Structure formats: C-alpha cells, structure tokens
Amino acid sequence: MNSTDTPVRADRSVTPLNAMLLALVATVAGDRLLPLSDWPPPPWNLLGAVPLAGGLALAVAANARFKRAGTAVSPFARASALVMGGVFALSRNPMYLGLALVLLGSATLLGSVPALLVAPAYAAFVQARFIVPEEARLAAQFGGAYSAYRSATRRWF
DSSP: OOTTTOBSOSOOSOOHHHHHHHHHHHHHHHHHHOOOOOOSOTTGGGGGHHHHHHHHHHHHHHHHHHHHHTOOOSTTBOOSSOOOSGGGGTOSOHHHHHHHHHHHHHHHHHTOHHHHTHHHHHHHHHIIIIIHHHHHHHHHHHTHHHHHHHHHSOSOO
16 A cells, blocks of 8 residues: 555545535426526526536546656545645635535536526535545645745635
8 A cells, every 4th residue: 555545534425526516416306396486498408517627637637647647546545745836826626626616517517506506515525524534634744835835825716
C-alpha cells in the first residue's frame, strides 16, 4: 500500500460519485413525483445541456489534473501532492462543482422546479461530508502552501 492508498476515513459507503448518482435519481423522482411546474418551459429547458456538459468537462479535467500530479482522486486516500493549477486555479473543488452542475443541468433539462432543489442539497451534503474534512487534512498536511491556496482560490467558484 503506498501513501496515496492510505485510507483516511473508515466509512467508505458513500462516495461523492455514488452520492451524485443517488441525487440524479432524486432529480428524476422529484420531476416525476412532484410535477408542480414546468420551468423552464420548452425549448428553454434545453439550456440545461450547458451546465450538464460543462459540469462533465470540469469533473473530467479535474480528474485528469489529479492523475497528472500522481495524487489520489478518492477522498478516502492521502494526497501526495497539492494540486493548484488548471481548473483548480478557479475552484478548490472543481470535481464536486462539476457533479453539482451535472445535477443542475439535468434538472433544467427536465424543466422541473422540485428537481432543481437537488443540486444545492447535493452541494451542501458534499461540503459537510467531504470538503470540510478534506480541507482540514490538506491544511495539516501542506500547511502554509494550502493556506495560501485557500486564501487565493474560492471553494466552489
């Protein structure tokens, strides 16, 4: 086991990706079970393709940046490098932001106000469950370098 495989949390039952997939199911369920509105109405709902595609691109770019740096993508593994370039210069959490944008885009495509509520709920969940503990570990591990990065770069965007 190398340093990037070292677990930092015993509970691995919920990952950011499977939480997003569950949130996607909730998005569709919210649209189907609570058809309270049709907003945005067609054809404007097709604008949801923009955040959906942008979110996918952002998450993929962030993942590639982690792999290029040789550090773990999993929130359960110890980081071997502090990644601050590329999309990480715009957001400290571009992977989470990308997944939230996928949810927002999906809800917009569905044209459903109840479904639109899932994306901010997902963002609040990952912030509490993953981001806050990750930031504490990064601060302890990288010290001043992380503090400077944190001061210069927004958490979400």
